Amino acid sequence: MKTLTRERSEELKALCHQFRVETIELLHKLQTGHTGGSLSECEILVTLYMECANITAENQDAPDRDRIILSKGHGAPMLYRCLAEKGFFPVEEMQTLRQVGSRLQGHPNMAKTPGVELSTGPLGMGLSAGNGMACANRLMGNEAYVYVILGDGELDEGTIWEAAMTASKFKNDRLIAIVDWNKVQLDGMSADVMPIGDLAGKWRSFGWNVLECDGHDVDSVYSTIETAKELLNGRPTVILANTIKGKGVSFMENTNKFHGKAITDDEYERAMKELEVLR
């Protein structure tokens, strides 16, 4: 099993902490944007972009680069922060998020934002597009990986399961889906809105390899993705990443309350204290 060096692991953890703080600061300042889902996907995106995926600002047009699709497009703030870190655009541009004239739209637009591999926003479409990219790679002889990040609520969409069958049929073993399994969606807890049942069993019965990890532990995320990359057994792989919606700020955790609501001044200060930015 591949592991991160101690040093690299600490670096990635620090980066995640920094991105959390910056995201909360930004969404508070702008009074708009999806906090809960951005915080829950943080370690997944950071580990993928900084470590596992072959994606750089320099290879952004190379046909054999890896692709990352954020199918849960409302998690755009953390995606954009990762892209800025990779040099796709200046970090300062983050301040224009969701503002008139910005390249950083509320939901990602591949025609506007460098580094965005697919326009998303309407849930349930990213995995199908991932199949298209994976099949295209095979036709072109590319050994690149396609990563698709899905919300757990997003799995309610029937198209996800259509795509799950398609991936099996076409043996897309370089397609790796990662479920940001935070057990919360928009209207409430996923178990109440739409009980997903035996999630691992569902994917397995659709012909997928199923791995599970702690989605807030960069070491666990890293090792699991690296394991998925090596499977190459003719089956697509899904990683069920156990996460917490709103991770990092106690009162934002495990609730739909901070799915998309603006952060108040009071909430902001309490969050910054918890994240040890303010004392």
Add this chain to the structure above:
Amino acid sequence: MAAALRDVYGESLVKYGVPDEKVVVLDADLATSTKSVLFGNACPERFFDVGIAEADMVSMAAGFAASGFTPFINTFATFVASICAVSAKSLIAYSGLNVKLMGGNNGLTGGYDGSTHHGIDDINVMRGIPNMLVMSPSTPVMMDWMVKTLVQDHKGPAYVSVSRQGAGEVYEEGTSFTIGQAKTVREGTDATIIAYGLCVPRALQAAEKLAQEGINVRLVDMFTIKPIDRAAVISAAKETGAIITAEEHSVIGGVGTAVAEVLTEEGIAVPFKRVGIQDTFTQSGSYAQLVEIYGVGADGIAQAVRETVARK
């Protein structure tokens, strides 16, 4: 602050829907946003949140209707007009099923969420479906009447485009309306603005401003976009000699198109202009900013009237 139509919608759904045992309400994980959650809290046994599964929801509603119920389905307008469209067409309208399709966050009211969440083509899509009644309320009083009418009187497929916001009241409490009959909000002689949704209160502001400049405009609330009130369009053209349509929707396929169809078929040539989104993808921004940028605010409407009247 003007009452938001989505809040009025949620309250009216409780007021008229809860007492009627045939009313069932469905949502797709947007109940807290569409406000169908109010019905869900008041009447959990007739409320069905299916999760993020719009296609599932709308066909399930067809099943309810085929069993004698009156289902109201709820999600964003842009998703009703896309993900739900095949069922709306081939299951529901084709069969004349009594399903009420409620499209929330219409027009630009999705604001910061951006183009993927704005509903600027819903009227176009739903208008093209035979059998489908297409309406959009302009104010809280009309929103309340519309829910009441859909619950108590109207039978058959209907699509309603609902704003997340509100732009003020123009009607007296208890005003009665008739499906298919446009409401004249203001009399005038120099031009007519034909609008629906929040463009109605904004057009009224525009009309008041224009009156000070000596331009006297009629304002017609075309809240039933299909079937359109042909007589109201014809008399507006004949009596005022210029028509401006205004909608928070693409100029393609909305009320602008519907009015143009009537005028052309009637052989009436008057100066005519369509205020709306000019066949472009919209962008993120505050709702107020977007209304200005896309020219569908009071200023944009007033300017369109000036230009059109100048062509008379």
